[in-house]
Amino acid sequence: MFVDDWRNGAGSTSWNTSGIQVFIYKWSGGGLKLVQQITPSPGAGEFWYLADISGNRLTMRNFLTDTLP
Numbered sequence: 001m002f003v004d005d006w007r008n009g010a011g012s013t014s015w016n017t018s019g020i021q022v023f024i025y026k027w028s029g030g031g032l033k034l035v036q037q038i039t040p041s042p043g044a045g046e047f048w049y050l051a052d053i054s055g056n057r058l059t060m061r062n063f064l065t066d067t068l069p
Contacts, residue, residue: 002069003048010066015040015048022050024058038062 003022005012016039024036035058040048045064052059061069 001050001053003050005046005048008046010046011044012046012064013044015045015064016042020048024051024053026056036060040064 003020005014008014018040020040022036022038023034024038025032026035027033036051038050038060041062041064043064045066047065047067047069049061049063049065049069051061
């Protein structure tokens with residue numbers, strides 16, 4: 001799972017100043033449960049690689065890169 005800063009492109013440093021956050025929820029017991037709240041790690045890149053989700057497994061990545069994850 002990733003977010004693309006298509007406006008600023010490669011080398012984007014606007015992630016940390018944008019105020020962007022991601023909230024990951026799962027369905028649990030008839031309602032939504034917050035599993036993870038993520039803010040960008042320091043650095044630069046066009047893509048913010050958040051996590052991998054496979055079934056019930058969440059593997060956090062949280063890094064910026066110019067290479068498509």
